[in-house]
Amino acid sequence: MFWYHHGVGGWGLFAMAVSMALFWVVVIAAVVLLVRAFARPLRGGAPPGGRQRGPAATNAEQILAERYARGEIDEEEYARRLATLRGSPPGASR
Structure with missing residues (x-):
């Protein structure tokens, strides 16, 4: 199949490796951001009326x-x- 250079060359392999690394970086970053967003307590202090409840x-x-x-x-x-x-x-x- 690749005997006559009809396959992916050196730059193709490099592009695939870089794109795969970028894909996993984006996936991991998205998971981390979602976990941090849902694990963070809600912001805010006392309600506008005065005394803080809860x-x-x-x-x-x-x-x-x-x-x-x-x-x-x-x-x-x-x-x-x-x-x-x-x-x-x-x-x-x-």
Whole structure:
């Protein structure tokens, strides 16, 4: 079949090798980008109305409660920081 040089020459083999490498680079990059896009948590902070709802607010309140329970902060500082997290005036949380 290739005895009389009717097949793919040196440049053809080179072009096939380069195109195959580029194909796999594109496929792997697309998979990585898709995984990163779906694994990333949604961006955004507090809603336009003010107080942040959901896991982040609960998590911050839990951390604050743990610090208060360990004695790292006193009751006044706990109440002030909790009010700040909830978006209310400092005296309103008691």
